[in-house]
Amino acid sequence: NIAAGALFGLWWGLALCCLLTTIGASAAYFLSDTFGKACLLHYFGERISSLQQSIKSSGRTLFWFLVFARIFPISPGWLLNIAAPVLDIPFYSFLASTFVGT
Template sequence: MELNIELLKKETEENLNRNKYLLLMLLGSGIFGLFLFIQLAPPLTESERAIIYRLPWTPQEILELSQVLSKYTVTSYWYVFSLFCFFYLFLQSFAIPGPIVLSLISGTLFGRWTGLLIVSICATVGSTICYKLSDNLGKGLVIRWFPNGVVKLNKAISEQKSGLFFYLLFLRIVPLVPNWILNLASPIVGIPLKTFILATLFGLAPPNFIHISTGMALSSIGDTGLSSSSLTVLILLGILILIPPILMRNRNK
């Protein structure tokens, strides 16, 4: 079914400003929550504080962040756990870049399988919150800021109505549509919430596992140097990472 963006703009015009302010209030509440976590943080050295408060852009910076947090996981496990979950949910709920970094360090902090469980739950709950925020408050903003993404997703799922769940599963594993657009646009194009949740939970598990394993391999290299097992893991992960682009290219032919 073709989506009429101009009609949707007219339908959402009346409450656009009110919803914008409500979203800003919710965003501000999340930022205030992060501020409270910072105030309750265990004592940090100046060097540790500098590592934690900067944005990690390189593998080395991500490694340093995981090493500092690992130290505090031993002495303040529940604080690190609560901060990790809150921050992940905050980023995912408001479609803010960064969850992939948290996924990379989660294995080092909590272990591979516990980390996968935590990340899977946080990613699913955060994506669901994003879905509901878009549905109830953000629809007017999404169709104005990202009309092409909404139209692209609508066109894609219109051709897959009979197998919508499996197609959403595919989109989570092979991101033909970016995950943040999928979260924001799904309620607009009529994807049912139950289908969205299940496809998110199971579809994000493989990429999350790859991120966690990559982070653990990098951490192992930082601690002990490049061992044969770490090298093997990185090679296998590199092969897995190449699979989605190959599938995307074959699908486009």
């Protein structure tokens, strides 16, 4: 990210970092959805279903939770990318929060 800012300037570097980070996170989202979701639901179905219900009931606050999870360095980004499709987080909420949060 710092190299992009140094090479392309502040605004172009910021736009490129946000865009490319969002594309990479989306690729991880789709890979997890395609290959990992069925396996995790098979082994941890009950635990995941309770988390899925709490996410469905969160409504509009889900977007802001995902944005803050991206901003704060305590939550690993790779885990958010992999866990989002398993927990049935809608792709467009994931996409927008990743772009804004980065």
